[in-house]
Amino acid sequence: MARSKTSAGWLKEHVDDQYVQMAQQDGYRTRASYKLLELDEKDKLLQPGATVLDLGSAPGGWSQVVAQQLDGNGVVIASDILPMDNIADVTFIQGDFTEESVFDEIMAAIDGRPVDLVISDMAPNMSGMSSIDQPGAMYLVELALDMARQTLKPGGNFVAKVFQGEGFDEYLADVRQSFSKVLIRKPKASRARSREVYIVGKGFRA
Numbered sequence: 001m002a003r004s005k006t007s008a009g010w011l012k013e014h015v016d017d018q019y020v021q022m023a024q025q026d027g028y029r030t031r032a033s034y035k036l037l038e039l040d041e042k043d044k045l046l047q048p049g050a051t052v053l054d055l056g057s058a059p060g061g062w063s064q065v066v067a068q069q070l071d072g073n074g075v076v077i078a079s080d081i082l083p084m085d086n087i088a089d090v091t092f093i094q095g096d097f098t099e100e101s102v103f104d105e106i107m108a109a110i111d112g113r114p115v116d117l118v119i120s121d122m123a124p125n126m127s128g129m130s131s132i133d134q135p136g137a138m139y140l141v142e143l144a145l146d147m148a149r150q151t152l153k154p155g156g157n158f159v160a161k162v163f164q165g166e167g168f169d170e171y172l173a174d175v176r177q178s179f180s181k182v183l184i185r186k187p188k189a190s191r192a193r194s195r196e197v198y199i200v201g202k203g204f205r206a
C-alpha cells in the first residue's frame, strides 16, 4: 500500500477507519456513537428510567446509544435541523435549534418532565474560516447550556461538543457555574486533528 502520509498520520487515519468499520459491524449510523459510549463508560451518564435530550442528533448515532442503554425504560427526545430516520423509542423534532419555535417544540415534548441528561453534539457546517465557524459553534453550545439550565433536574448531567478556540475558556467558566464537577474529555473516536472536545458537567445545581 502506498503511504503518502507520515507514519503517525497514517496510524491515526487507520484508527479512524477502524471506528467507521466498527460502526458498520455494530449497526451504528456513525462512528460518533463510540464517543458517547466512551463518555458514558467514564462518566456514568445513562441510567435506566432517564429522560434524555439529544441536540444535534442526526444521523442518530448518539440516539441509538441512548435508546440501547435505556432499553425502553426512559424517554429520549432528539432534535436536529436535518431529517433523521426513525429510531425506536426516540421522539424526533426536526428544526433549527436557534429558532424559538423549535425550542418551544422541544419544551412541549419534554412536557414538564425533569430531564436527567442533556447532550449536544451540534456543530454548524464548517466554512474553514475560524472567524465565522468558531462564533457559530459557540452560539449553539450556549443555547444548549441554556436549555440544560431550563430543563435539567438538580443533580442532572450535561455533555456538549465544544471547539477549542475563542470563547472556549469563558464557556467552560460558565458551565462551571451550574455544575458541581466539570470535565474536559477527548474520546478516542474523536479525530486527533479536530479541535473538538467534550465538556461534561456533572451534578446540575439548579
Ligand SMILES: C[S@@+](CC[C@H](N)C(=O)[O-])C[C@H]1O[C@@H](n2cnc3c(N)ncnc32)[C@H](O)[C@@H]1O
Binding pocket: 029, 030, 032, 033, 055, 056, 057, 058, 059, 060, 061, 062, 063, 079, 080, 081, 082, 095, 096, 097, 098, 121, 122, 123, 124, 125, 140
Ligand atoms: C456531528 S453531527 C451530530 C452527530 C450525532 N451526534 C450522531 O451521533 O449521529 C452535528 C449535527 O448538528 C446539527 N446542527 C447544526 N446546526 C444545527 C442547528 N442550528 N439546529 C439543529 N441542529 C444543528 C447538524 O445538522 C448535524 O447533524
